[in-house]
Amino acid sequence: MMWAHAWSTILADGPVQLGRPIFEFFTPLMEIIFYSLAAISTLVFCVGIFLKVRKYLRGKPAMRFDHLPGRVGRAVRLAAQNATVARGDRYAGVAHFLIMWGFITLFVGTVVLALDYDLIRPINASWQFYRGDFYYGYKLILDTLGTALLTGLLAMMVRRWFLRPPQLNYRRVDRPERSYDRRPWKVGDALFVVGLLVIGLSGFFLEGSRIAHDQPASHIWSPVGSAVSQFYGWLGLSQEQLAITHSVIWWFHVSLALTFVAYVPFSKAVHLLADFANLIFRDEKAGVTLPAMPEEPAPAHPGYREIRDFTWKHLLDLDACTKCGRCHAACPAQVSGAPLSPRDLILDLRDHADEQLAFKGWLSQRDLSGGEKQNGALPDARPVAGGVIKAETLWACTTCRACVEACPVGIEHVPIIVEMRRSLLDEGEMDPRLQEALTNLGKYGNSFGVSDRLRAKWTKSLPFKIKDARKEPVEYLWFVGDFASYDQRVQEITRTVAKVFRQVGLDFGILYEGERNAGNDVRRVGEEGLFQLLAEQNMKALGKASFKTIVTTDPHSLNALRNDYRQLGGNYEVIHYTELLCRLIESGKLQFGQPLGYTVTYHDPCYLGRYNRVFDAPREIMRALGLQVTEMGRCRENSFCCGAGGGRIWMSENNTGERPSVNRIREAVALGKVDYFVVACPKDVTMYTDAVKTSGHEGQIVVKDIIELVYEALDAQPAVAVSSSTAENT
Numbered sequence: 069m070m071w072a073h074a075w076s077t078i079l080a081d082g083p084v085q086l087g088r089p090i091f092e093f094f095t096p097l098m099e100i101i102f103y104s105l106a107a108i109s110t111l112v113f114c115v116g117i118f119l120k121v122r123k124y125l126r127g128k129p130a131m132r133f134d135h136l137p138g139r140v141g142r143a144v145r146l147a148a149q150n151a152t153v154a155r156g157d158r159y160a161g162v163a164h165f166l167i168m169w170g171f172i173t174l175f176v177g178t179v180v181l182a183l184d185y186d187l188i189r190p191i192n193a194s195w196q197f198y199r200g201d202f203y204y205g206y207k208l209i210l211d212t213l214g215t216a217l218l219t220g221l222l223a224m225m226v227r228r229w230f231l232r233p234p235q236l237n238y239r240r241v242d243r244p245e246r247s248y249d250r251r252p253w254k255v256g257d258a259l260f261v262v263g264l265l266v267i268g269l270s271g272f273f274l275e276g277s278r279i280a281h282d283q284p285a286s287h288i289w290s291p292v293g294s295a296v297s298q299f300y301g302w303l304g305l306s307q308e309q310l311a312i313t314h315s316v317i318w319w320f321h322v323s324l325a326l327t328f329v330a331y332v333p334f335s336k337a338v339h340l341l342a343d344f345a346n347l348i349f350r351d352e353k354a355g356v357t358l359p360a361m362p363e364e365p366a367p368a369h370p371g372y373r374e375i376r377d378f379t380w381k382h383l384l385d386l387d388a389c390t391k392c393g394r395c396h397a398a399c400p401a402q403v404s405g406a407p408l409s410p411r412d413l414i415l416d417l418r419d420h421a422d423e424q425l426a427f428k429g430w431l432s433q434r435d436l437s438g439g440e441k442q443n444g445a446l447p448d449a450r451p452v453a454g455g456v457i458k459a460e461t462l463w464a465c466t467t468c469r470a471c472v473e474a475c476p477v478g479i480e481h482v483p484i485i486v487e488m489r490r491s492l493l494d495e496g497e498m499d500p501r502l503q504e505a506l507t508n509l510g511k512y513g514n515s516f517g518v519s520d521r522l523r524a525k526w527t528k529s530l531p532f533k534i535k536d537a538r539k540e541p542v543e544y545l546w547f548v549g550d551f552a553s554y555d556q557r558v559q560e561i562t563r564t565v566a567k568v569f570r571q572v573g574l575d576f577g578i579l580y581e582g583e584r585n586a587g588n589d590v591r592r593v594g595e596e597g598l599f600q601l602l603a604e605q606n607m608k609a610l611g612k613a614s615f616k617t618i619v620t621t622d623p624h625s626l627n628a629l630r631n632d633y634r635q636l637g638g639n640y641e642v643i644h645y646t647e648l649l650c651r652l653i654e655s656g657k658l659q660f661g662q663p664l665g666y667t668v669t670y671h672d673p674c675y676l677g678r679y680n681r682v683f684d685a686p687r688e689i690m691r692a693l694g695l696q697v698t699e700m701g702r703c704r705e706n707s708f709c710c711g712a713g714g715g716r717i718w719m720s721e722n723n724t725g726e727r728p729s730v731n732r733i734r735e736a737v738a739l740g741k742v743d744y745f746v747v748a749c750p751k752d753v754t755m756y757t758d759a760v761k762t763s764g765h766e767g768q769i770v771v772k773d774i775i776e777l778v779y780e781a782l783d784a785q786p787a788v789a790v791s792s793s794t795a796e797n798t
């Protein structure tokens with residue numbers, strides 16, 4: 069009946085005049101109360117945001133305003149598509165998409181209503197647009213998106229409280245149970261989702277009570293509100309009772325909504341703003357290269373010693389964290405029982421920053437006359453590096469960048485950790501083994517503590533001489549790297565690389581004793597001065613050589629040469645040997661005969677894959693070799709670190725759980741029949757060969773560098789097509 073009445077009214081009167089009364093059943097006093105509450109709520113919101121911005125302004129400068137329109141456009145696109153949240157977790161992605169768009173639509177709808185009622189109508193009543201076709205469309209859209217909001221919130225609740233994915237486990241890895249309290253986190257999470265759910269539900273009950281009372285012709289444009297109005301019909305309330313019910317729900321709904329607005333800056337809800345800002349200002353290559361230490365004005369100490377050393381962007385990072393736990397689940401240190409969770413690290417820093425630089429810090433820095441205390445001391449004098457965040461936590465990081473990759477809101481864990489390591493190193497707080505490695509690197513240019521004159525000793529047993537690129541021009545300068553040069557277990561593979569290069573007719577040479585450690589991991593343990601020294605020595609040697617392209621087998625050297633050296637003026641074309649072989653295959657200069665036919669799995673090295681996005685070249689080579697590749701679940705950008713990066717290979721192991729390399733081998737073995745665990749990094753050869761032994765999987769899987777399989781294929785079919793131009797040179 070109600071629906072038939074609605075259509076007949078619309079058809080008789082025409083839709084243009086229809087809208088809905090605002091402040092129905094309101095006395096003038098009630099309107100004054102509402103506007104006063106709205107003003108208070110807005111004021112609290114603004115004060116909260118002011119304190120946040122003030123906190124960021126107390127950070128050190130960071131250059132993040134370059135290409136601002138492009139940054140904003142990219143952030144809008146990522147946020148609108150919900151792309152970063154949906155990546156890797158479709159369930160959370162869909163639920164978040166519904167919540168985000170539902171919330172934005174309801175918010176915009178409220179602003180539009182306020183605009184019409186509070187701005188347009190007082191100026192000229194005939195200009196009001198909240199009626200007719202606009203009103204119908206508005207109602208339909210808000211009803212639909214309001215339903216989406218509720219659906220998304222319910223899905224998130226089911227996930228958090230029933231499905232309980234491991235990343236939402238709030239257990240700390242660095243402290244015993246019961247020595248910390250996670251109730252504030254849990255209460256904050258519940259308040260956020262339940263609060264929004266109650267606001268959304270009460271909105272529908274409010275709309276239903278109005279429709280039940282007014283019986284408006286336009287109710288068909290509010291399908292959910294109309295359905296809820298049936299509930300009131302079922303209760304059999306009189307018109308007067310419906311009016312009272314409407315008023316009660318209105319005040320309940322509006323009070324909650326205004327409380328939510330005031331609560332935003334002080335709660336998890338601040339991520340609505342902080343995350344968008346963080347996506348605008350994020351460095352997409354965070355950690356790939358690191359900020360150089362400022363020379364002018366020279367800092368009092370290197371790195372992040374106290375919270376005031378953080379840049380404003382890294383302070384913003386701390387507020388952007390939503391506790392989604394993706395970084396926590398992806399972190400190899402956490403998995404191996406080391407006292408590091410990137411999520412907890414960020415949130416511990418956030419608590420500390422709030423205590424020091426936000427409202428509490430501001431209060432404790434004031435004397436009663438309102439001036440700032442003279443010494444400007446912060447309330448908690450503990451250093452962040454080694455105090456708020458323990459030294460063993462910072463040293464546990466492999467700088468694998470899995471956390472940065474997983475984080476949906478652009479938080480830059482790796483640069484923050486390295487900055488704190490810089491401070492630790494300056495204080496001399498480090499593992500004695502690391503100290504020894506750094507001493508060797510300073511003295512000999514390698515971490516093995518072997519004379520630099522022996523760097524090219526591995527070439528002695530080759531049946532041919534490799535060109536000295538310092539003395540004669542070459543097309544490819546092969547930067548060999550420490551591990552490939554000095555580690556006896558890897559040297560045979562290094563010779564295999566040389567043989568393959570020779571066999572395919574590559575014009576290549578090496579720097580012999582002119583090469584030094586590239587400094588990638590030296591930089592990532594925080595030894596910036598030594599990194600610069602090594603880089604300068606290498607750049608000097610490279611300056612003496614004549615070459616077109618640098619090729620390396622070592623992804624760590626690749627990263628330093630390709631990305632870090634650029635900061636020092638070293639602009640080279642640097643490629644990994646898998647990229648080079650792939651180019652030769654694509655150009656037809658490298659061909660294989662019979663397919664090898666093995667079943668293999670491939671491990672993406674962090675510094676090749678996540679850092680330098682080389683995912684396809686090794687796979688193309690394996691395809692050309694005729695290998696059956698079975699991928700592990702954690703592959704490509706989600707690859708799992710071997711545990712050696714970020715200088716960890718120079719430190720003692722004191723983790724309580726399974727080593728990352730063992731965890732990885734177990735993952736490979738669980739695939740079923742796999743002949744070879746294929747790697748493309750010299751460190752991986754030793755890490756995984758050891759892991760196969762210690763995990764008791766000898767005989768089940770064998771670690772092979774991809775070059776060994778290339779060599780096997782070439783050996784089986786020596787008649788390889790050779791690059792004519794390069795063959796003449798060798």
Ligand code: SF4
Pocket residue numbers: 395398399400401402408409410464465466467468469470471472481482
């Ligand atoms: S870089 Fe890797 S090891 Fe370090 S915190 Fe991130 S995920 Fe953990």
Ligand code: SF4
Pocket residue numbers: 388389390391392393394395396410411414471474475476477479
């Ligand atoms: S740092 Fe990023 S990935 Fe980690 S919990 Fe926070 S929002 Fe999630």
